[in-house]
Amino acid sequence: MVSASGALFLKGMLLGSISWVLITLFGQIHIRHGDQTRDHEHHHLRPPNGKDFLNISEMPFMELGKSIRVFCIILGETQDEMYWPILKETWPKHCDKAELYATKNDNLFNIRIERNDKWIQMRKTYKHVFEKYGNNYNWFFLALPTTFAVIENLKYLLFTRDASQPFYLGHTTVSGDLEYVTVEGGIVLSIESMTRLHRLLNNSENCADQSVIWKLPEDKQLAICLKQAGVLAENAEDNQGKDVFNTKPVVYLIQKYMSNNPQQVVEGCCSDMAITFNGLTLQKMEVMMYGVYRLRAFGHHYNDTLVFLPPNGSEND
Amino acid sequence: MASKSWLNFLTFLCGSAIGFFLCSQLFSILLGQQSNNQPNILHNDPHARHSDDNGGNHLEGQMNFNVDASQHKDENTDIAEHLYQKVKILCWIMTGPQNLEKKAKHVKATWAQRCNKVLFMSSEENKDFPTVGLKTKEGRDQLYWKTIKAFHYVHDHYLEDADWFMKADDDTYVIVDNLRWLLSKHDPKDPIYFGRRFKPYVKQGYMSGGAGYVLSKEALKRFVDAFKTDKCTHSSSIEDLAMGKCMEIMNVEAGDSRDTTGKETFHPFVPEHHLIKGYLPRTFWYWNYNYYPPVEGPGCCSDLAISFHYVDSTTMYELEYLVYHLRPYGYLYRYQPALPENILKEISQANKNEDPKVKLGNP
Numbered sequence: 001m002v003s004a005s006g007a008l009f010l011k012g013m014l015l016g017s018i019s020w021v022l023i024t025l026f027g028q029i030h031i032r033h034g035d036q037t038r039d040h041e042h043h044h045l046r047p048p049n050g051k052d053f054l055n056i057s058e059m060p061f062m063e064l065g066k067s068i069r070v071f072c073i074i075l076g077e078t079q080d081e082m083y084w085p086i087l088k089e090t091w092p093k094h095c096d097k098a099e100l101y102a103t104k105n106d107n108l109f110n111i112r113i114e115r116n117d118k119w120i121q122m123r124k125t126y127k128h129v130f131e132k133y134g135n136n137y138n139w140f141f142l143a144l145p146t147t148f149a150v151i152e153n154l155k156y157l158l159f160t161r162d163a164s165q166p167f168y169l170g171h172t173t174v175s176g177d178l179e180y181v182t183v184e185g186g187i188v189l190s191i192e193s194m195t196r197l198h199r200l201l202n203n204s205e206n207c208a209d210q211s212v213i214w215k216l217p218e219d220k221q222l223a224i225c226l227k228q229a230g231v232l233a234e235n236a237e238d239n240q241g242k243d244v245f246n247t248k249p250v251v252y253l254i255q256k257y258m259s260n261n262p263q264q265v266v267e268g269c270c271s272d273m274a275i276t277f278n279g280l281t282l283q284k285m286e287v288m289m290y291g292v293y294r295l296r297a298f299g300h301h302y303n304d305t306l307v308f309l310p311p312n313g314s315e316n317d
Numbered sequence: 318m319a320s321k322s323w324l325n326f327l328t329f330l331c332g333s334a335i336g337f338f339l340c341s342q343l344f345s346i347l348l349g350q351q352s353n354n355q356p357n358i359l360h361n362d363p364h365a366r367h368s369d370d371n372g373g374n375h376l377e378g379q380m381n382f383n384v385d386a387s388q389h390k391d392e393n394t395d396i397a398e399h400l401y402q403k404v405k406i407l408c409w410i411m412t413g414p415q416n417l418e419k420k421a422k423h424v425k426a427t428w429a430q431r432c433n434k435v436l437f438m439s440s441e442e443n444k445d446f447p448t449v450g451l452k453t454k455e456g457r458d459q460l461y462w463k464t465i466k467a468f469h470y471v472h473d474h475y476l477e478d479a480d481w482f483m484k485a486d487d488d489t490y491v492i493v494d495n496l497r498w499l500l501s502k503h504d505p506k507d508p509i510y511f512g513r514r515f516k517p518y519v520k521q522g523y524m525s526g527g528a529g530y531v532l533s534k535e536a537l538k539r540f541v542d543a544f545k546t547d548k549c550t551h552s553s554s555i556e557d558l559a560m561g562k563c564m565e566i567m568n569v570e571a572g573d574s575r576d577t578t579g580k581e582t583f584h585p586f587v588p589e590h591h592l593i594k595g596y597l598p599r600t601f602w603y604w605n606y607n608y609y610p611p612v613e614g615p616g617c618c619s620d621l622a623i624s625f626h627y628v629d630s631t632t633m634y635e636l637e638y639l640v641y642h643l644r645p646y647g648y649l650y651r652y653q654p655a656l657p658e659n660i661l662k663e664i665s666q667a668n669k670n671e672d673p674k675v676k677l678g679n680p
Contacts, residue, residue, distance in 0.1 A: 005328045012332020019333070020340040065647065094645075152645035254634045258378040268382035269634075272389075272642045283596075287589045291639035293648065294620040295588070297494035299397030306647035316615040317651075 043234040071137035072098035094151040118218040138163035171245035172235040180223030185245035196229035242271040293317035407479035408432035420487040431493035460556040480505035483531040513583035514608035523561020527626035580619040591617035
């Protein structure tokens with residue numbers, strides 16, 4: 001015999017289960033719909049291929065590499081400051097300069113930032129970085145503390161691009177009629193985009209928080225803001241059309257590839273010139289440093305146009 | 318009366334919350350989604366064999382990264398191809414019927430094809446995979462039997478097809494190009510074998526089974542000869558130790574497989590276990606077993622590493638990707654090892670007028 005309140009409880013459970021099913025279904029439909037519109041208005045950016053190299057000046061290869069100066073912004077929260085000394089010794093060493101911007105930097109920003117106000121943090125960070133470093137760097141790469149980046153591949157992607165054009169690159173997603181770069185994959189802005197962004201941010205009325213009911217994520221807000229200045233997002237891919245900015249770790253992409261393609265022999269999951277993977281712990285970062293910058297097969301030689309030297313005084317790369 | 322309806326409302330709300338939560342948990346369990354944190358499986362016994370797959374990390378499909386040749390149009394593999402001809406390696410992989418789909422399949426899809434010849438050794442023959450049937454039983458205690466029979470099989474059928482004979486497990490990842498670089502400095506007519514050298518029990522040391530080991534042609538001949546003349550027998554079921562004892566008896570030298578900076582090339586664990594300081598506890602057997610001073614951190618592992626062990630199916634593909642695909646464009650690697658003189662001469666002769674140094678560039 002089920003009591004009256006027991007029956008009520010069970011009815012509640014039933015309602016809860018049904019509402020979960022409905023919400024998940026709607027979520028799936030929305031994502032699928034998003035994927036379909038992706039193909040129509042997609043902006044793609046690919047690295048230079050053979051022909052592009054012929055137009056390049058006679059500059060020696062090492063000089064060519066030096067003409068691209070990348071400033072790396074690692075956007076984190078207070079607890080990330082503890083790990084910064086360790087993280088700094090991994091991939092950020094390959095940036096021309098790298099800094100952590102965490103919410104605790106009260107002296108950096110005159111007001112205290114609410115823990116959840118990521119858009120305000122991002123705005124202030126971009127504004128500050130432009131003012132302090134805008135003269136010395138021509139590309140600005142923003143990443144989360146859980147993202148691993150191969151800066152050499154970023155420079156390869158960028159080096160025939162004119163930084164005085166408004167570039168806004170990364171792993172893009174479409175939401176309605178807005179195409180935006182997802183922060184998990186890393187956001188690349190040229191100096192021209194930074195300049196236009198700064199012009200907007202100088203007036204605090206521009207690019208205000210667009211959130212209505214729930215908080216709009218900061219990467220979407222950035223896209224809305226940049227759109228006002230005529231800067232549009234582009235998805236970066238390699239010459240085979242594979243994404244080079246990844247929002248997940250390698251292992252996840254491998255597993256996803258395998259479960260979607262259960263037949264015998266399929267293509268690889270990820271680009272040879274991948275730039276980012278996200279969702280890594282500090283330990284996995286160390287493994288990636290070894291896997292990317294050291295571990296290789298003897299006897300395989302590449303005819304690369306650019307030359308990048310290893311950073312001074314480190315042994316993990 | 319009001320409080321009773323409140324209570325009813327609360328009960329209803331609780332029920333719906335729990336129903337919601339339970340449903341999402343049930344669904345994620347059904348999908349078999351794993352969390353990102355892999356359990357720390359520390360293998361407590363150097364001679365421990367792997368229990369048959371902990372948890373459902375089975376990859377259903379297969380991946381071939383090398384299908385799209387256009388990805389590598391900037392790549393020059395002359396040296397690798399030259400070594401393929403010069404240093405012939407036969408690889409045999411220790412597996413079993415229950416592991417063909419779970420493990421051996423992924424070995425076959427990744428590194429195995431780079432050997433000059435590859436054989437999958439199992440207790441039973443399987444014509445489709447294919448595997449060689451050694452007519453043993455399966456199990457931990459059969460490992461040395463399988464090893465003895467496998468080497469005998471290779472000796473009887475393929476002795477003239479290779480110079481070097483490598484044994485690996487179905488959870489070992491081998492970078493065959495780097496193995497060729499190591500072996501190019503040695504003569505297969507010398508009685509020598511290489512692997513991750515351990516020091517206990519055998520005076521000259523013995524090679525870890527899981528990290529893989531490779532015998533010269535002369536070493537293989539002496540191994541088979543030892544059993545014909547009863548100098549070696551199935552003395553124990555601890556495969557790598559028994560092999561090491563037999564090698565010592567037959568005067569086969571335990572070689573030093575470290576690179577020119579002294580870094581180890583054969584590894585008994587996956588890269589993470591070696592690269593992260595403190596990952597392997599101080600009390601772990603490993604620290605007392607290593608023949609050479611063990612190193613943790615970046616100095617643990619050579620850039621030209623040859624093997625890793627306890628590699629699950631996903632990590633097979635991850636290593637394949639990191640070694641043969643993902644690379645930092647234009648990067649001038651710190652470690653620039655050279656080829657031995659005799660091989661250099663051959664390559665320069667093969668290229669006639671071309672300067673061999675230009676070809677070598679960034680190996």
